[in-house]
Amino acid sequence: MMRWLLLALLLVPAFARAAESNRVTSARDTVSLISATKSATGTKLHLGLLFRLKPDWHIYWSDPGDAGEPPALELTAPAGAKAGPFAYPPPHWLVAGSVGDYVETGTVLLPFTATLPSGATAIAAKARWLVCNPKICVPEQGRFNLSLQGGAGPSREAGLFAKARAAMPRPSPFAATIAPGGDLTVTGAGLTRTAVKTAHVFPASPDAIVNAAPQPLHFIRNGFVLDLKPAGSKPMRVLAGILEITDPTGQVQALTIAATPGVAPSTMPTPWIVWIGAALLGGLILNLMPCVFPILAMKALAVARFGHDDKRAARREALGYTAGSVAAMLALGIVLIVLRAGGAALGWGFQFQSPAFIAVMAWIVVAIGLNFAGLYEIPGIAMRNRTTGSFATGVLAVLVATPCTAPFMGGAVAAALAAPIVLALGIFGALGLGIALPFLALALAPALARILPRPGAWMIVLRQFMAFPMFATASWLLWVMTTEAGADGALIVAAGAVLIGFALWLLRFRFLLARGLAVVSVIAAAALLPRIVPADAAARTTLPHSIPYSPGKLASLRAAGKPVFVDITAAWCITCQVNDRIALEPAAIQRDFAARHVTLMVGDWTRRAPAITRYLAAHGRDGVPLYVFYPPDRGKPVILPQILTPSIVRRAIK
Structure with a gap:
């Protein structure tokens, strides 16, 4: 009995023998040549080049996109002996600035079929590939020797081939057409809003489309349309590649498509009145968001002036404030639409991703604070020109108060950026009107105006007191500058504020020399702007025990069934900072995360980050904050409210 058991143990390695070559290993990856069978049967053999890539490193797909090159083997x-072409699994979309690439990450098997002479028992091959991370690319190569004398039957690596086959794109069951302008129309049963969350096309040819451009999704009857941006000036005739469709649970199906010429259909979006109403309501609610606190001083003074007896003047001021809010919102919307059309990965609040914009806003806020403190008078805030001042107040309200999104506002902005230009401008105009609506109502409704206190000496004290919130706002902007341009940027902002303050002080004197020095001082401050240099981009993970957002890391955690809490935030978003302090930073919440093994992932959108912009768009958002919880065991992700409390977070992770 013991002899038979010993013989069986000796035979086990033969039945489980691997069919793998020598491994070529570097600090970035480990690569080998493997076979699906232990020996060659006939003249065809299924082989594969197996990559085991370290975290943050990638190789390139068959179409690498704007940069890189795919692996090659001989x-x-x-x-x-001859090797057929590689079969590639679906790629990942990687965008850096204006460069869009298609890459493979993690453990990647590139299967191929080899044609061998009869009786071959060993294979030798050489391969070259390019392996990259976000900062550097390294060309690599290797020679591989694979023995095929393991007997009949599948090898130990046969499971890798089966897994690779399951992941390969399958022929699309849906009809696909491409319009000359780049509209890809996909139609078929089941392609509804409830079944399709996102979609993306990976072209087989690198010069077919602008690889870095977003691909907005619109639904039509029995299907959807992807707005692709053609790479050249010629109209698109055909398009081949892979279409990835993601459902609301996060499951992805990869389909091979060959779109034929067609005409762009008319989309059937949500009725325009719904988006207009959502925008109006979102703008109204924005007045209650933490982002609006920096301009409460200006609004308080505007409300105080509505208490005087001159109702006609009150209406003029209210209309001026409304006109300023609507005009500023329309201008922001137009700039954002134009930049997005040019391929820029931008979203709501994009202006705060510019250090120069933050510097100018800080100087404006300091100037207003000095005005409130009584250092000087601005035409428009003075009694003689209040309508102009109200218009300027409305403009500033929008510029300072809209880096964050209020409830109902996120969907409206996303709809505006995907809608025809007329509807888009209507949505942005409704947002501006919603911001101004409370003050418009106070001026136009006499019953409401009567509840306000009558003007008096108390307004002077209120105005002086309100200088301090403005100075606090300038301090906040200075902190934001440190996150975007470091200590040098903050010093430049402070120096510019001193120059602006000096110029305003000089306006007290009426002689020509003082006015000339004031102009020189303002010019000197403006000359500082080009000297603001953005600091090296680095993800901020200010929350305890958090990691930076990474699409690859999120995908790997999801694949492993791990729970993940994603916090998309920005330094300039006051709502985000308040939520972090109240609902995510407390030690009790951190203990809850640890007890449930939840990974806290922070996406920093303080500066432009195309990967985060795409993540926002995939969840129907174009601004921060965004909170998404991915339950364990690949459960359906849950989007949390934009205003967080500890109880909301606890309920989500439980």
Whole structure:
């Protein structure tokens, strides 16, 4: 009995023998040549180049996109052996600035079929590939020797081939057409809003489309349309590649498509009145958001002036404030639409991703604070020109108060950026009107105006007191500058504020020399702007025990069934900072995360980050904050409210 058991143990390695070559290993990856069978049967053999890539490193897909090159392999022995093309799994979309690439990450098997002379028992091959991370690319190469004398049957690596086959794109069951302008129309059963969350096309040719451009999704009857941006000036005739469709649970199906010429259909979006109403309501609610606190001083003074007896003047001021809010919102919307049309990965609040914009806003806020403190008078805030001042107040309200999104506002902005230009401008105009609506109502409704206190000496004290919130706002902007341009940027902002303050003080004197020095001082401050240099981009993970957002890391955690809490935030978003302090930073919440093994992932959108912009768009948002919880065991992700409390977070992770 013992002899038979010993014999069985000796035979086990033969039945489980691997069919893998030598491994070529670097600090970035480990690569080998493997076979699906232990020996060659006939003249065809299923082989594969197996990459085990370290975290943050990638190789390139068959179409690498704007940069890089795909792996290449050549069989050097036996004589006459030939290797067929690689079969590639669906790629990942990687965007850096204006460069869009298609890459493979993690453990990647590139299967291919080899044609061998009869009786071959060993294979020799050489391969070359480019392996990259976000900062550097390294060309690599290797020689591989694979023995095929393991007997009949599948090899130990056969499971890798089966897994690779399951992941390969399958032929699309849906009809696909491409319009000359780049509209890809996909129609078929089941392609509804409830079944399709996102979609993306990976072209087989690198010069077919602008690889870095977003691909907005619109639904039509029995399907959807992807707005692709053609790479050249010629109209698109055909398009081949892979279409990835993601459902609301996060499951992805990859389909091979070959779109034929067609005409762009008319989309059937949500009725325009719904988006207009959502925008109006979102703008109204924005008045209650933490982002609006920096301009409460200006609004308080505007409300105080509505208490005087001159109702006609009150209406003029209210209309001026409304006109300023609407005009500023329309201008922001137009700039954002134009930049997005040019391929820029921008979203709501994009202006705060510019250090120069933050510097100018800080100087404006300091100037207003000095005005409130009584250092000087601005035409428009003075009694003689209040309508102009109200218009300027409305403009500033929008510029300072809209880096964050209020409830109902996120969907409206996303709809505006995907809608025809007329509807888009209507949505942005409704947002501006919603911001001004409370003050418009106070001026136009006499019953409401009567509840306000009558003007008096108390307004002077209120105005002086309100200088301090403005100075606090300038301090906040200075902190934001440190996150975007470091200590040097903050010093430049402070120096510019001193120059602006000096110029305003000089306006007290009426002689020509003082006015000339004031102009020189303002010019000197403006000359500082080009000297603001953005600091090296680095993800901020200010929350305890958090990691930076990474699409690859999120995908790997999801694949492993791990729970993940994603916090998309920005330094300039006051709502985000308040939520972090109240609902995510407390030690009790951190203990809850640890007890449930939840990974806290922070996406920093303080500066432009195309990967985060795409993540926002995939969840129907174009601004921060965004909170998404991915339950364990690949459960359906949950989007949390934009205003967080500890109880909301606890309920989500439980």
